[in-house]
Amino acid sequence: MEKSKRSFGLLLVLVFFHGVMVMRSNGYEGEEGWGEGEGGRGKGWFMMKDWRQVIKSEGGEMRVVISPRGRIIEKPMHIGFLTMEPKTLFVPQYLDSGLLIFIRQGEATLGVICKDKFGERRLKGGDIYWIPAGSVFYLLNTGIGQRLHVICSIDPSQSLGFETFQPFYIGGGPSSVLAGFDTDTLTSAFNVSQPELQQMMMSQFRGPIVHITERAPTMWTSFLGLREEEKHKHFKKLLEMKQGSSQNKQYDSSSSWRNIVRSILDLTVEKNKGSGSSECEDSYNIYDRKHDFQNDYGWSVALDSEDYEPLKNSGVGVYLVNLTAGSMMAPHMNPTATEYGIVLAGSGEIQIVFPNGTSAMNMRVSVGDVFWIPRYFAFCQIASRTAPFEFVGFTTSAYKNRPQFLVGSNSLLRTLNLTSLAMAFGVDEVKMRRLIEAQQEAVILPTAAVAPPHQGETGFDPFDLTNGKV
Ligand SMILES: *[C@@H]1O[C@H](CO)[C@@H](O)[C@H](O)[C@H]1NC(C)=O
Ligand SMILES: *[C@@H]1O[C@H](CO)[C@@H](O)[C@H](O)[C@H]1NC(C)=O
Numbered sequence: 001m002e003k004s005k006r007s008f009g010l011l012l013v014l015v016f017f018h019g020v021m022v023m024r025s026n027g028y029e030g031e032e033g034w035g036e037g038e039g040g041r042g043k044g045w046f047m048m049k050d051w052r053q054v055i056k057s058e059g060g061e062m063r064v065v066i067s068p069r070g071r072i073i074e075k076p077m078h079i080g081f082l083t084m085e086p087k088t089l090f091v092p093q094y095l096d097s098g099l100l101i102f103i104r105q106g107e108a109t110l111g112v113i114c115k116d117k118f119g120e121r122r123l124k125g126g127d128i129y130w131i132p133a134g135s136v137f138y139l140l141n142t143g144i145g146q147r148l149h150v151i152c153s154i155d156p157s158q159s160l161g162f163e164t165f166q167p168f169y170i171g172g173g174p175s176s177v178l179a180g181f182d183t184d185t186l187t188s189a190f191n192v193s194q195p196e197l198q199q200m201m202m203s204q205f206r207g208p209i210v211h212i213t214e215r216a217p218t219m220w221t222s223f224l225g226l227r228e229e230e231k232h233k234h235f236k237k238l239l240e241m242k243q244g245s246s247q248n249k250q251y252d253s254s255s256s257w258r259n260i261v262r263s264i265l266d267l268t269v270e271k272n273k274g275s276g277s278s279e280c281e282d283s284y285n286i287y288d289r290k291h292d293f294q295n296d297y298g299w300s301v302a303l304d305s306e307d308y309e310p311l312k313n314s315g316v317g318v319y320l321v322n323l324t325a326g327s328m329m330a331p332h333m334n335p336t337a338t339e340y341g342i343v344l345a346g347s348g349e350i351q352i353v354f355p356n357g358t359s360a361m362n363m364r365v366s367v368g369d370v371f372w373i374p375r376y377f378a379f380c381q382i383a384s385r386t387a388p389f390e391f392v393g394f395t396t397s398a399y400k401n402r403p404q405f406l407v408g409s410n411s412l413l414r415t416l417n418l419t420s421l422a423m424a425f426g427v428d429e430v431k432m433r434r435l436i437e438a439q440q441e442a443v444i445l446p447t448a449a450v451a452p453p454h455q456g457e458t459g460f461d462p463f464d465l466t467n468g469k470v
């Protein structure tokens, strides 16, 4: 009795010290400010250049641009670029991270399970779809003779803490999460014979993105050929074997691995009592949407949870901007969200300013470049003189992000008291009025004089499969 008390005490002490150490290391990470990340104080700190090839398969590949880290990032976000060849399938799987996908080019069928219901969604260019962490899905490239390009935001907040994200393949023979169970467990769980099981689990794994050809029907071709109810049944069976992992949304990082393992091991079939948060929703097409802002110099669209309900669960917003050649998104700042942007077409310049009024970045960007802008930081984007500058992006808030413009006819300077403003700038009111009223356009301004003259060198295109390294 006495002895067990003492060892309990020792355990407490150990737990306490462990806790202190964890807090210290977190504290240290938190000390990292801007300019201290990799690359030091280089002007390109707001460019996301650190990427990994996370999937390389016969039918395509996926690259992930890693989120910056540090004190001023309130919500890290990786950006994924998925390329699939014609007639390929991204096998059924679930991830430890939430995905907001944007179809950049091509057509696809997305199979998803939400609230125990199986559904297929046909997706085309401009479509947005939210796949919660732990939710099973597959993606089939249905575009005839066309590559499928998908850009996605990857939210690691529920992840197991690996560098990018962790997929759990349901299909894929020996790589399936089912393959680790012993044969007897599986034959009785599936109620099939050993040869039947073997055929399913021992088929050769050719990577997570596989070709589907009529010539050589694979297990997936036959699966995809099933009627919807059969697919549902089949899928449900698989889902039952991983019950729990999609319900336990709030992983605490230390026990999440155990939870996942336990939930996979837990073969008891428990009804999935979803709270409605993962019901299958339709996709939303951002190209079809009316522009939120438009003038002669460009347009912009921003999607929040009022427009597309699932964004509420994702905690992510989406925006799309198209500037005509030589135009500028006026200097502004986001009071509520960090913005991650990906250049889709053309080239331009991104200028970001530190809180102390010095330039933080002034960078030429082109197709495939990924940049980020911390909330509160003032910034602007300028299209080059030669072509329209198009970029898509994700914001870390699903609620209406009201950008505050510092210049232009809707500028916040115009709403302030002119007398006080003139005093603050140290000029008289006439000069002050002239300064804030000279620009008659708002949001997107014509600025050919400062626009970078030419395309410049092309950046790294994450969709370009021939481009192996940075
Ligand atoms: C297993 O399959 C056999 C037929 O192959 C069927 O008679 C039996 O009811 C099934 N058992 C379960 C538990 O589904
Ligand atoms: C952006 O604008 C240009 C013309 O200014 C147009 O050619 C292009 O298709 C637009 N992009 C999108 C996605 O609408």
Ligand SMILES: *[C@@H]1O[C@H](CO)[C@@H](O)[C@H](O)[C@H]1NC(C)=O
Residues within 6 Å of the ligand: 034, 035, 041, 354, 355, 356, 357, 358
């Ligand atoms: C402004 O802040 C940045 C980032 O903290 C720093 O690197 C820079 O030296 C500062 N500049 C001045 C003039 O204080």
Ligand SMILES: *[C@@H]1O[C@H](CO)[C@@H](O)[C@H](O)[C@H]1NC(C)=O
Residues within 6 Å of the ligand: 417, 418, 419, 420
């Ligand atoms: C602006 O501030 C001045 C000086 O404080 C004051 O006299 C004036 O009434 C203010 N104007 C408005 C529109 O509030």
